[in-house]
Amino acid sequence: EDQVTQSPEALRLQEGESSSLNCSYTVSGLRGLFWYRQDPGKGPEFLFTLYSAGEEKEKERLKATLTKKESFLHITAPKPEDSATYLCAVQEPERLVFGKGTKLTVNP
Amino acid sequence: GAGVSQSPSNKVTEKGKDVELRCDPISGHTALYWYRQSLGQGLEFLIYFQGNSAPDKSGLPSDRFSAERTGGSVSTLTIQRTQQEDSAVYLCASSLGQLFQETQYFGPGTRLLVL
Numbered sequence: 001e002d003q004v005t006q007s008p009e010a011l012r013l014q015e016g017e018s019s020s021l022n023c024s025y026t027v028s029g030l031r032g033l034f035w036y037r038q039d040p041g042k043g044p045e046f047l048f049t050l051y052s053a054g055e056e057k058e059k060e061r062l063k064a065t066l067t068k069k070e071s072f073l074h075i076t077a078p079k080p081e082d083s084a085t086y087l088c089a090v091q092e093p094e095r096l097v098f099g100k101g102t103k104l105t106v107n108p
Numbered sequence: 109g110a111g112v113s114q115s116p117s118n119k120v121t122e123k124g125k126d127v128e129l130r131c132d133p134i135s136g137h138t139a140l141y142w143y144r145q146s147l148g149q150g151l152e153f154l155i156y157f158q159g160n161s162a163p164d165k166s167g168l169p170s171d172r173f174s175a176e177r178t179g180g181s182v183s184t185l186t187i188q189r190t191q192q193e194d195s196a197v198y199l200c201a202s203s204l205g206q207l208f209q210e211t212q213y214f215g216p217g218t219r220l221l222v223l
Contacts, residue, residue: 004150034211034212036214041216042216042217043112043199043201043214043215043216043217044151044199044214045214046211046212046213049211087150087151089151094156094164095153095156095167096141096151096153096212097153098143098150098151098152098153099150100148100149100150101150
């Protein structure tokens, strides 16, 4: 069965302390990998879509990369407002399969 | 512009009652999706619509769950004879066109609590 696994489950960083979140997946024939940000009490907010190994996309302090088996979300010099749960999802023909997310807390 | 809206934002009901959840997608979005998010779990895909059609209902947890979409716009998710395990946040999303190939925009969700 196709799976999406995110690690770590939770991450605490100091403001300015860069780190990476991991999303590993097992799916035959990746059609697309999505990153979303979810704040408490809100729906997920789209960040990036990646389609092929080697692809990279950036937005402010975030950069997403993709290999054949995993994706990383790199956070450079994070700020407290980056605190949220980051969700990864893999596209299948008839659905998106989401991981359980990484809860990021950035302390000032 | 207006995003995806859902109502009610919160719903508390008694076990055995029926509930109806509503989703208003972004205007012009032809694809609409329903998800369920339980505490500590990832988003669980339930069903999608392309226009008014839902070709695959196998993601619905049980036959107590049903969904419909009318006029290519508003969708309702109905849960009959609610059970405590139905307690979760129900999220709706919409996208512009081709299913699952376009960015999905999510609503704020309906938080359902079954007592």
